Amino acid sequence: MELKKVAQLARLYLSEQEMEEFQKQMKSIFQYFEEIKDIDTKGIKPLVTPTPMEAFFREDEVIQTLSVEEVLQNAPEKSGHLFKVPPVV
Amino acid sequence: MDFTSKEAHEIKDLLVKGEVSSQEVIQFFLQRIEDKDPKINAFITVNKEGALKRAQKLDQLKEKKGKLFGIPIAIKDMLCTKGLRTTAGSKILENFIPPYTATVVKRLEEEGAIVIGKANQDEFAMGSSNETSYFGPSKNPWNFEYVPGGSSGGSAAAVSARMAPLSIGTDTGGSIRQPAHFCGVVGVKPTYGRVSRYGVIAFASSLDQVGPFSLSVKDSALVLEVICGWDANDSTTAKAPVSEWSQNLSADLKGLKVGLPKEYFTEALSEDVRQTLDRAIEAVKQAGAHVEEVSLPLTRYAVPIYYIIATSEASSNLARYDGVRFGFRADFSREPARDLVDFYSRTRGEGFGTEVKRRIILGTHALSSGYYDAYYKKACQVRFLLREDFSKAFEKCDVLMSPVATTSAFKLGERIHDPLTMYTNDIYTTSSNLAGLPSMSVPVELNSEGLPVGVQISASHFEEQKMLNVAFSLEKAFNFKAKRPKDV
Amino acid sequence: MSKYGDWEPVIGLEIHAQLLTKSKMFSSDSTSFGGGDNENVSPVTLGLPGALPVVNKKAVELSVKVGLALNCKIRHFSVFARKNYFYPDLPKGYQISQYDEPLAEEGFVEIYVDGQIKKIGITRAHMEEDAGKSTHHGDFTLINLNRAGVPLLEIVSEPDIASPAEAAEYARTIRRILRYLEVCDGNLEEGSMRCDCNVSVRKKGTQQFGTKVELKNLNSFRFVEKALEYEIERQIMVIESGEKVIQETRLYDSAKNRTHSMRSKEEAHDYRYFPDPDLLPVQISENWIQEIKSSLPELPIYRARRFQEEFKIPEYDAFVLTQEKDIADYFEEVAEQSGNPKAASNWVMVELLREIKESKKEISNVKIQPKQLAQLIKMIDSKQISGKIAKTVFAEMWERGQDPQFIVKEKGLVQISDPSSIEKMVEEVLSSSPQQVKQYREGKKKVFGYFVGQVMKATKGQANPELVNKILKEKLGD
Incomplete structure (x- = not known):
């Protein structure tokens, strides 16, 4: 595993100490994970939601839940009623 | 009046009868927090003003009703509370004020409960000792040198130290049951799909479930009645009927079959935990239960598949903490972001703690191209087989009894530097989350060091009553709730 | 390629x-x-x-x-x-x-x-x-x-x-x-x-x-x-x-x-x-x-094919008329009610779509209802009005949305198909234009158009053009 590449994919800077520490740990953790490869899972459907339950839909109705002030109340930076971020192009 | 020796439903009865006022109760517990919490650190935020105001309002009501009328309750800081800071134990949400309230908190409040504060926890519920909290670890009320467990350590400690008669936690791989076991309180993780996750900060969506902590089984059953049930805002809630579990408790276990998973009884189990479990088995036999051994052959794989699934889901769930719409953003005033990658990486790199980063890295890798089939997909397939194992076991028995963890509470700092050992300690609890089963921890006795030891009881999907009855029976037999930490 | x-x-x-x-x-x-x-x-x-x-x-x-x-x-x-x-x-x-x-x-x-x-x-x-x-x-x-x-x-x-x-x-x-x-x-x-x-x-x-x-x-x-x-x-x-x-x-x-x-x-x-x-x-x-599935409408390409077969209209017309569902619906109703799909196609494609385009209207806002357009076509087919008058009526209908019968009546636009009154009109025109009659008889057949024009002018365009032609020819001795 290329730690740097994965960290970039996850948009996460790691400190030097974390880099060193993770580098060592990842190998043994993934080795541990790989124990499952011996189990025969041919034709088994992956399970996501563990409890059997009925799916439901929402009716197409408009309900306003937040005011625009509430939408923006936690914004680190804003301009008018818009969120503001550094240039992205 | 001293409310520390009273159970929540007893306090509620006093309130409804008008023998005490809500303000009296809330002031009593706020005072407890002020006295005791500096040493325990069970709370990240105390809702002093809000709680007092609400108590005042409740006192003015002509009709005093509600299953939890006037009962102070500590809420794990994973649940959003409108207008009240919600941090998930993380720097990245240090100043986050939610504009909405979690369904669970709404339901509690509709039955009259008062949110007394937001409980400490491991950062984003990632940890088993409360030591990953950005706000410092919570301590075990039975011995401050020990951890309260995690991730819902603050919620467990708050009840154990009688700073609140009830609290709410979340359980993704044992985060309610293990701290309940460490702190000597009752802690329940209901069937996956019983309780709405709307407004509950996600760690791993297919595993997370909210549940109560209390001193007594009856109180936990009562909270379950309030918080369980279908929610139009959570697509993964079930329409299964909610019964009056607290009214239907029975300590008589005649005819009940209790299974002991043989794979759980290994050398890893410490002596105190094994002895307590043996005595608990004896007690349920005395209460009329039939005890037999069952097999869960895939047990040894539960922890690896749990960590693959939990970290994968978490890596995606935590992508929203990006410094754009809410939460922490790195300071770019001196050194502007070079590009978007830099903007995100610095914000997230500074905002998240080491354990959270470690798990995001694990999960990102497990989902990435070329590894998905071997890790995430394979883990989900094994998850299916593991659930099958449980289904087979439940053909033979009604409930399973097992240890909660290999040991009782450990010392602060003892394990934090060895993540793999920390992970493997979740061996007895993660299976219930993977299979979606209701599972709880009930305190039984103190070990020779004076630390609590509990046992775990699990049942088939939606069979909470059977599980609660066994716990109720053990509570009758051992009366652990009469014990309390001496320093508090 | x-x-x-x-x-x-x-x-x-x-x-x-x-x-x-x-x-x-x-x-x-x-x-x-x-x-x-x-x-x-x-x-x-x-x-x-x-x-x-x-x-x-x-x-x-x-x-x-x-x-x-x-x-x-x-x-x-x-x-x-x-x-x-x-x-x-x-x-x-x-x-x-x-x-x-x-x-x-x-x-x-x-x-x-x-x-x-x-x-x-x-x-x-x-x-x-x-x-x-x-x-x-x-x-x-x-x-x-x-x-x-x-x-x-x-x-x-x-x-x-x-x-x-x-x-x-x-x-x-x-x-x-x-x-x-x-x-x-x-x-x-x-x-x-x-x-x-x-x-x-x-x-x-x-x-x-x-x-x-x-x-x-x-x-x-x-x-x-x-x-x-x-x-x-x-x-x-x-x-x-x-x-x-x-x-x-x-x-x-x-x-x-x-x-x-x-x-x-x-x-x-x-x-x-x-x-x-x-x-x-x-x-x-x-x-x-x-x-x-049962609620699905007929899709354009299939509808065009059906229009071609059922209404015997050209492929291109069928294609144009099925571009938009509400236009196709409109056309189909006009075609069925009028019993004259070819005329329906012409009226919808030429007059209606032109007005819609010029006014930038949606067809749902058009005042003329399909059944009214069908009535108009029927009135032409039964010779109550001429095609030319029909265009005037159409313009009125577009503005006001009234039935064509009402407009024709109100404006007195009913076609004159009574041979005796046309005959009288023709005689008047011929007697007041001796010069042109002479020219015609000398073989200058183009003047025929002039007589038609005069008769139509005298009847404000309401005379049945076929009858006018027929009677004129009789009177001029062709």
């Missing part, structure tokens, strides 16, 4: 259609864009901690409609998956989409090119949510999330398309179908329908595909065609100059009529798709599918 020498293009389209729902794909905030910035934003849209998606039933229903209209297989259980990537207008850090178990797949659509019907394969159609909107201002970017979470259906074609013109026609056909089904308004300029093209070139006769390039920013059918034209030429030039086509996304610049590479500073995408654990598989019962 010798246009590209011994090269041939291979084209596939990805069309994103915004579904016409009132609320968003996974939350109850409004999809309307009239409001102010960030006003249609719920905790779900904002990606707040703890917010959870719940599927909009209508969005599923509309998607199934499209899937059926495109002859796709509909999955009884389809799965929402998370597509993970970071972008400021993507609130959760992932887009909820469908990946390996989409709602609909393996369909086809028939398009009409060069007078022939051609089948284009549909790989899949899947549901997803839209992102928000970023506006760039030099040293900062602003984010509006009103659009975030709006339901989209992505329709992916097979690489069956052989030319830019065919690609544009395919896109037009899809748009027509979407509008027929009333699932999307198909507005390319406003972005409620977006076309991305995948295009590669290969030597004729080879089976292997060349390296494909994705074209974006094509907000009209004309641009689809022009961008593809440009890009195909570019790729051929690149290969012929000994270089390689790079797999990339290119944007079309309509002002310069060229495509340019989107600068990509980031690493190759790794979207880490996995089933969204917040949502159960979308369950669609066979009953529901059948119910939706």
Whole structure:
């Protein structure tokens, strides 16, 4: 595993100490994970939601839940009623 | 009046009868927090003003009703509370004020409960000792040198130290049951799909479930009645009927079959935990239960598949903490972001703690191209087989009894530097989350060091009553709730 | 197709259609864009901690409609998956989409090119949510999330398309179908329908595909065609100059009529798709599918064919009349009620569509009801009014929306078909024009038109022209 590449994919800077520490740990953790490869899972459907339950839909109705002030109340930076971020192009 | 020796439903009865006022109760517990919490650190935020105001309002009501009328309750800081800071134990949400309230908190409040504060926890519920909290670890009320467990350590400690008669936690791989076991309180993780996750900060969506902590089984059953049930805002809630579990408790276990998973009884189990479990088995036999051994052959794989699934889901769930719409953003005033990658990486790199980063890295890798089939997909397939194992076991028995963890509470700092050992300690609890089963921890006795030891009881999907009855029976037999930490 | 020498293009389209729902794909905030910035934003849209998606039933229903209209297989259980990537207008850090178990797949659509019907394969159609909107201002970017979470259906074609013109026609056909089904308004300029093209070139006769390039920013059918034209030429030039086509996304610049590479500073995408654990598989019962199927309208290409056969109208007319469902509905009613489909086709295609175009009206706002137009045609056919008068009546009907009988009566426009009164009129005209009668009798037959004109003028155009002709000829002794 290329730690740097994965960290970039996850948009996460790691400190030097974390880099060193993770580098060592990842190998043994993934080795541990790989124990499952011996189990025969041919034709088994992956399970996501563990409890059997009925799916439901929402009716197409408009309900306003937040005011625009509430939408923006936690914004680190804003301009008018818009969120503001550094240039992205 | 001293409310520390009273159970929540007893306090509620006093309130409804008008023998005490809500303000009296809330002031009593706020005072407890002020006295005791500096040493325990069970709370990240105390809702002093809000709680007092609400108590005042409740006192003015002509009709005093509600299953939890006037009962102070500590809420794990994973649940959003409108207008009240919600941090998930993380720097990245240090100043986050939610504009909405979690369904669970709404339901509690509709039955009259008062949110007394937001409980400490491991950062984003990632940890088993409360030591990953950005706000410092919570301590075990039975011995401050020990951890309260995690991730819902603050919620467990708050009840154990009688700073609140009830609290709410979340359980993704044992985060309610293990701290309940460490702190000597009752802690329940209901069937996956019983309780709405709307407004509950996600760690791993297919595993997370909210549940109560209390001193007594009856109180936990009562909270379950309030918080369980279908929610139009959570697509993964079930329409299964909610019964009056607290009214239907029975300590008589005649005819009940209790299974002991043989794979759980290994050398890893410490002596105190094994002895307590043996005595608990004896007690349920005395209460009329039939005890037999069952097999869960895939047990040894539960922890690896749990960590693959939990970290994968978490890596995606935590992508929203990006410094754009809410939460922490790195300071770019001196050194502007070079590009978007830099903007995100610095914000997230500074905002998240080491354990959270470690798990995001694990999960990102497990989902990435070329590894998905071997890790995430394979883990989900094994998850299916593991659930099958449980289904087979439940053909033979009604409930399973097992240890909660290999040991009782450990010392602060003892394990934090060895993540793999920390992970493997979740061996007895993660299976219930993977299979979606209701599972709880009930305190039984103190070990020779004076630390609590509990046992775990699990049942088939939606069979909470059977599980609660066994716990109720053990509570009758051992009366652990009469014990309390001496320093508090 | 010798246009590209011994090269041939291979084209596939990805069309994103915004579904016409009132609320968003996974939350109850409004999809309307009239409001102010960030006003249609719920905790779900904002990606707040703890917010959870719940599927909009209508969005599923509309998607199934499209899937059926495109002859796709509909999955009884389809799965929402998370597509993970970071972008400021993507609130959760992932887009909820469908990946390996989409709602609909393996369909086809028939398009009409060069007078022939051609089948284009549909790989899949899947549901997803839209992102928000970023506006760039030099040293900062602003984010509006009103659009975030709006339901989209992505329709992916097979690489069956052989030319830019065919690609544009395919896109037009899809748009027509979407509008027929009333699932999307198909507005390319406003972005409620977006076309991305995948295009590669290969030597004729080879089976292997060349390296494909994705074209974006094509907000009209004309641009689809022009961008593809440009890009195909570019790729051929690149290969012929000994270089390689790079797999990339290119944007079309309509002002310069060229495509340019989107600068990509980031690493190759790794979207880490996995089933969204917040949502159960979308369950669609066979009953529901059948119910939706029975509600499907007749699709344009089939309707055109039926019009041709049933009403004996030309292929081109049938094609024009079936472009929009409400126009086709209008025409069909006029044709049936009037009993004269040919006249109905002429009146709708020429008069009605011209007025609609000039007034920029929607047909739903037109005052003339189909049955009124049918009455007008009947009045011509029964010779109550002439075709010329009918045009005047039509203009009145367009303005006021009244029945033609009423207008004809009110204005006294009923055709004069009584031979004796016409005879009297003819005699008057002839006796007052001795000069012209003389000319006519001397063989200057062109003057006949003058007599007709005079009679019509005297009757304010109401005389039955056939009778006028007949009587004139009798009187002039032909």
